[in-house]
Amino acid sequence: MPELPEVETTVRYLKEHIVGRQIQGIKIFSKKQFLDNPNLIVGAKIVGVNRQGKMLLFSLGNDKKILIHLKLTGQLVFAPHLENNQANYPRPIPFSGGNTLPGRATRVVIYFSDNSALFFNDLRKFGWMKIVEGKRIKELENLGIEPLSSRFTIKTLTSLLTGTKRAIKTVLLDQTKIAGIGNIYANEALFLAGVLPQRPANSLTEKEIKKLHQAIISVLKGAIRHQGTSAADDAYVQPDGRSGRFQSRLKVYQRDGEKCFSCKKIIKRIKLGGRGTFFCPHCQK
DNA sequence: AGGGGTACCTGCGGGC
DNA sequence: TGCCCGCAGGTACCCC
Numbered sequence: 001m002p003e004l005p006e007v008e009t010t011v012r013y014l015k016e017h018i019v020g021r022q023i024q025g026i027k028i029f030s031k032k033q034f035l036d037n038p039n040l041i042v043g044a045k046i047v048g049v050n051r052q053g054k055m056l057l058f059s060l061g062n063d064k065k066i067l068i069h070l071k072l073t074g075q076l077v078f079a080p081h082l083e084n085n086q087a088n089y090p091r092p093i094p095f096s097g098g099n100t101l102p103g104r105a106t107r108v109v110i111y112f113s114d115n116s117a118l119f120f121n122d123l124r125k126f127g128w129m130k131i132v133e134g135k136r137i138k139e140l141e142n143l144g145i146e147p148l149s150s151r152f153t154i155k156t157l158t159s160l161l162t163g164t165k166r167a168i169k170t171v172l173l174d175q176t177k178i179a180g181i182g183n184i185y186a187n188e189a190l191f192l193a194g195v196l197p198q199r200p201a202n203s204l205t206e207k208e209i210k211k212l213h214q215a216i217i218s219v220l221k222g223a224i225r226h227q228g229t230s231a232a233d234d235a236y237v238q239p240d241g242r243s244g245r246f247q248s249r250l251k252v253y254q255r256d257g258e259k260c261f262s263c264k265k266i267i268k269r270i271k272l273g274g275r276g277t278f279f280c281p282h283c284q285k
Numbered sequence: 286a287g288g289g290g291t292a293c294c295t296g297c298g299g300g301c
Numbered sequence: 302t303g304c305c306c307g308c309a310g311g312t313a314c315c316c317c
Contacts, residue, residue: 002310032293054311071311073295105295124294126311166287175312182310231310253310274289276308 002070004147004180005223006236006244007051010076013239014049014118017078018058021046021112030107033122035130040064053143053179067132067139068120073235074127077101077119082111123235143179147216152178154213161201161209168204169197170273172216181216184229184253187278189215191252196284197277198270222249229253252278 022045026038041060048059056068056076070076079101101119102109108120108129120129132139144160145152160177161168171177172186181189190197192215195208204212223229228244230236231254237243251261256269260280270277 006310069311071293072309122294123296124309124311126293164286170287173311184310229310235310275311 002054002072002074002236003182003185003223003229004051004054004220005185005246006228007054007056007070007180008224009228009244010239011049011051011056014058014076014078017080017239018046018112018116018118019049021114021116023060023110024113025111027102027109027111028107029102029109030122030125033107033120033125033128035128037131040131041066052140052146053175054182055140055143057140064131064133065137066129067137068129069127069139070122071124071126071128073105073124074120074122075235075237076239077121077237077241078239079117079119082115082117118239142176144175144177145179147178147180148220152213152217154210157213157216158206158209161204163202165200165202167198167272168195168201168212169275169277171201173273173275178216180220183275184231184250185216185219185223187253188219188251191215191278191280191284192219194284196281197272197279222246252280254278 023042025042028034028038041064044064045061046058047061050057054069058066060066103121105121105123106119107122107125110118145156161171164171169186169190172181172189173183187197189212193208193212195204195212223246226244226246226249227238228236229246229250230243231247252267255267256278258267259265260267260283263280263282265280265282267278268281
C-alpha cells in the first residue's frame with residue numbers, strides 16, 4: 001500500500017478507530033518483521049496516529065512510539081469486534097469479502113483491551129514494525145519534504161531539480177528529496193505534467209517545473225480523495241477491508257499497450273532505475 | 286554522485 | 302501439467 005495516499009488513508013482511518021485503545025497483547029507470526037520486544041508496549045495506550053512520508057507512527061502514552069513501514073504489500077486492517085476472546089487466537093474470524101483474519105499473510109496482530117484488534121498483513125514480508133523512543137528517530141531524519149505541506153513550493157521543487165542530471169522520475173522517487181511519492185504517483189504526476197520520465201531533472205523549464213509541482217499535489221490529493229489505489233493484485237486495502245478507488249483514474253500506470261485517454265496513442269513501458277515506467281510518448285515531452 | 290546489480294519474500298501469469 | 306522467467310506499490314547495500 002505503500003505510497004503517501006494509501007498511508008494517509010490508513011492514518012485517517014486509524015486516528016478515528018484506535019486512538020484511545022489500550023494494547024492488551026501482541027501476537028507475532030513473523031519474527032523478522034517485529035523488531036523489538038513486544039512486552040515493552042503491552043498495557044500502553046495509543047494516543048496518536050501520524051504519518052511522515054510512507055512511514056506510520058503510533059504514539060503511545062508511555063513516551064514510546066511504534067514505527068511502521070508497509071513496503072510493497074503491507075496492510076493494516078482493523079477488526080472492531082472479535083467474536084472470540086484473545087485466548088482463542090489464532091483462530092480465523094470472518095471479515096469482509098469472505099476473508100478471515102488472521103489470514104495466511106498476517107504477520108503481527110495487536111489486540112486491544114476492548115476486544116478489537118489491528119492486523120498487520122504483508123504477503124511479501126518486506127514491511128516491519130519497531131518500537132522507537134525519544135525525539136530523534138533516525139528513520140525519519142533523512143526524509144525529504146512533505147509534498148502536501150505548505151513548505152513544498154515551486155521554489156523548493158526547483159531547488160531540488162536544478163542541481164542534478166538524474167532522471168526526473170528517479171528524483172521524484174528519492175525519499176530524501178520528497179517523502180511519499182512511489183512508482184504509481186511518480187508515473188502519474190509526470191504524465192499530468194507532460195514531462196518524459198527519463199528527462200534529466202535539470203533540463204526542466206520553469207514552466208514544466210510549475211506544472212509538475214501542480215501535478216504532484218493534484219495527483220496525491222486526488223488519490224487521497226479516492227482512498228488510494230488498489231492495483232490488480234489487491235495488496236492494498238483500507239483498514240476496514242475495502243479497496244481504494246483511484247485505480248480507475250490512473251492515466252498511465254500499468255496501461256502499457258492501451259490508448260492514451262488524451263491523444264489515443266499507445267502508452268509505453270520502459271525500465272528506469274529498475275522500476276517499471278509508463279508514459280505517453282506523444283503527450284509527454 | 287549516482288548508476289547498476291542484488292537482496293529481502295511470495296505469488297501470479299505467460300511461454301514453451 | 303510442469304517448469305522457468307519476469308514481474309510486482311520499497312528500500313538498503315554493494316561495487317564501480
